[in-house]
Amino acid sequence: MAVSAIQLPFDEMLAKAKTLRRHIINMTTAAASGHPSSSLSAVEVVTALYFGGFLRLDPKHPADPARDRFILSKGHAVPVLYAAMAERGYFTSEETMSLRKLGSPFEGHPNMKRMAGIEASTGSLGQGLSLGVGQALACRLDKRDSRVFVMIGDGEMGEGQVWEAIAAAAKYKLSNLIAIIDQNGYQQTGATKDVLDLKPFADKIAPFGWHTQTIEGNNLQAALDALKVAVAQTDRPSVIVSQTQKGYGILPVLAEEGDLNYHGKPLSAKLAEKALALLN
């Protein structure tokens, strides 16, 4: 057995993205809590990682040291991770319907102690990139070509620790570390530009010594292209500023509700029905 990446044809990947969105809505509506809109913005990048030929994994041997790592630092978006892992064969999508229920390993934020294949326990924002730096250093020490991908929220960039990690990754020229900022423009209480505006991310991170790209992150082809460039870097870490829309895929439903942030709340059964209709 060995780790391997899956690369689906583009149209199948598009369909997979829709499937992930349906899983996200189904599991959060069943849980009657969670962060569907924060999960939906990240779907294209996560689809590209898992099904676009990037993450080399073996769901049967989730701790294989040769694997690539995906750390979801914005841990509240974990439904997108469970959805992708289900489609990748770690478990069934039916199992993810126990999200947030007592006794279920599908916790409200990723818990690596309770689920093989989860690379980091996150949920206290700001720590994922540092964890990724540690994993990338370990892979390099072990002379493995494993890559470490870390997804961070744009609101999360307010945590000073992220910038400590950016500096450290540059110091060690961690070309096996790829950060993705899911810039969906909103955080808990409002628009990120109003709460704590740290844009433009690429212009700020590049001088640390990072390779930077800024893309339309809900464009699957753009995500694939950017990841391809990122993993080809040989002398520095790479960041993809993925400009997305929170709740992408069901925006008409959120617009009708008059809340394009829709932070930290599930869709009612009625709204979920409308949303799922959009995704069919």
Added chain:
Amino acid sequence: MGIGELSGYKLGQATRDAFGEELEKLGASYPNVVVVDGDVGNSTRTEPFAKAFPERAFNVGIAESNMVSVAGGLAAAGKTPVVASFACFLMCNAFDQIRMSVAFPNCNVKLVGSHAGISIGEDGPSQMGIEDVGLACSLPGVAVIVPADGVSARKATQAMLDHQGPTYLRLGRPKAPVIYDDGLKFEIGKAIPLRDGGDVTLIANGIMVPIAMDAAQLLAQKGIEARVLDMHTVKPLDRDAVIKAAKETGAIVVAEEHLRHGGLGSAVAQTVVETHPVPMGFVDVGDCYAESGDPMGLLDKYGLTAEKIVATVEQVKSR
């Protein structure tokens, strides 16, 4: 009179020096061990390891939060990171990182806090780790070790590397009296009996161990025979030794270079009240911050002395 002089102890290595030498010595036979430093390696004494094994040492700069989470990532990928800083900056600055990146995932990270206690002296209270043991003990699954002298610090260093799971090793800055010889058997979670007696038990760790031994000498002059336990592991606590002491000596005084709340005294008292309640007393920094000054003057002013232990024993025995 110096610490431990009454007990015939000679001044030896600081616990941080012993740790640093031992870490370097063990480096070759523990290839998974790596060091993560917040630019204080020449103070915490991880520097010799970093010089001997440069590819296994990472100085991430003055950024304790990142330092701890980087260690968590290294551990998640199979390394045994030793992450060292001043006790106060490690435990207080990076507490949430220790919670989320180390304790919650139960990663095999070795936290090392040097310059603990008020005996660091002149640098003053901002540099004194006196909350660290309480913070460390509050975290599920973290073993908390406070060695008393150079020999036990060496043994504790190896025990820490052999232990599976997160640990916190607390080290001091000043030279410490030599209590043990190299034949010491050191086991995490197992108190070391230093003196037997039937009238009271003195339970101490760190620099307070030789001070407790001095106190036992003074008490003997007054006809009180004190048992002395080096309780180098605060968590998991050696409950058997505590219960035995309560039953056999009927009174316990705990001495530690830490704040009153959450340290060794709290741990011992919880065990005593739920098993065999006996009168207890506490010798510690109390509920206040200290100040700059010479180490001996500070210990004297803040009551971390043999005389204070004696007075506390007399008060406890009179209840």
